[in-house]
Amino acid sequence: MRNEVAALRRARGLSQAALAEALEVSRQTINSIENGRYDPSLPLALRIGRLFARPVEEIFILNSSHSGLKTAVM
Amino acid sequence: MTRWIFVAAAGLALIASSAWLAASADEARWIPAAVSGLIVFIGALGTIALRRRSEGAARTSRADSVERSVALDARAGAFVDSLVIGVGLGACLWVFDLGPYAGALVTLYLVVVIADFWLRYAVRLASVRG
Numbered sequence: 001m002r003n004e005v006a007a008l009r010r011a012r013g014l015s016q017a018a019l020a021e022a023l024e025v026s027r028q029t030i031n032s033i034e035n036g037r038y039d040p041s042l043p044l045a046l047r048i049g050r051l052f053a054r055p056v057e058e059i060f061i062l063n064s065s066h067s068g069l070k071t072a073v074m
Numbered sequence: 075m076t077r078w079i080f081v082a083a084a085g086l087a088l089i090a091s092s093a094w095l096a097a098s099a100d101e102a103r104w105i106p107a108a109v110s111g112l113i114v115f116i117g118a119l120g121t122i123a124l125r126r127r128s129e130g131a132a133r134t135s136r137a138d139s140v141e142r143s144v145a146l147d148a149r150a151g152a153f154v155d156s157l158v159i160g161v162g163l164g165a166c167l168w169v170f171d172l173g174p175y176a177g178a179l180v181t182l183y184l185v186v187v188i189a190d191f192w193l194r195y196a197v198r199l200a201s202v203r204g
Contacts, residue, residue, distance in 0.1 A: 026133045028203070029140040037202040044138035
């Protein structure tokens with residue numbers, strides 16, 4: 001899963017530490033999310049979306065290998 | 075830094091009390107033994123307090139932090155390992171008469187399980203670092 005967290009953070013002029021403080025997580029968490037090495041929990045993803053006033057699916061984008069949905073459930 | 079100073083001070087105090095214990099006459103050994111126990115007790119409480127303080131400052135123990143997620147994974151892995159090793163250890167203690175070495179073996183078991191957790195934690199945390 002890729003994400004736009006780093007771009008949105010820079011656009012707001014926030015440091016990783018400031019964003020971490022706003023989201024009540026560690027700075028390492030923000031760093032790991034931005035590098036795509038850690039997928040945030042759903043509550044954290046929702047908080048990130050709320051902070052940047054964007055829908056979660058605009059911030060977190062599934063890679064093509066994970067984006068297939070079974071048509072049977074559609 | 076404060077944590078390491080505290081751990082070093084507790085370690086030195088424990089070595090000193092152990093030396094005192096070794097040098098004491100049999101009837102007076104309970105005093106250095108009690109002091110050693112007190113040092114271990116205070117050391118454990120102090121370490122927990124310092125860890126809580128540093129976790130609070132860095133928000134590493136918050137529910138959504140990567141460190142907490144990694145710690146939960148490491149805890150789960152170390153728990154499974156502790157069960158496997160524990161069964162082996164139990165069999166050893168049941169089959170062999172280890173006498174005075176049984177206590178040392180159980181202590182070694184605890185050290186291995188704790189080291190297992192921290193090793194898993196360090197490796198997994200390094201893998202999620204950018």
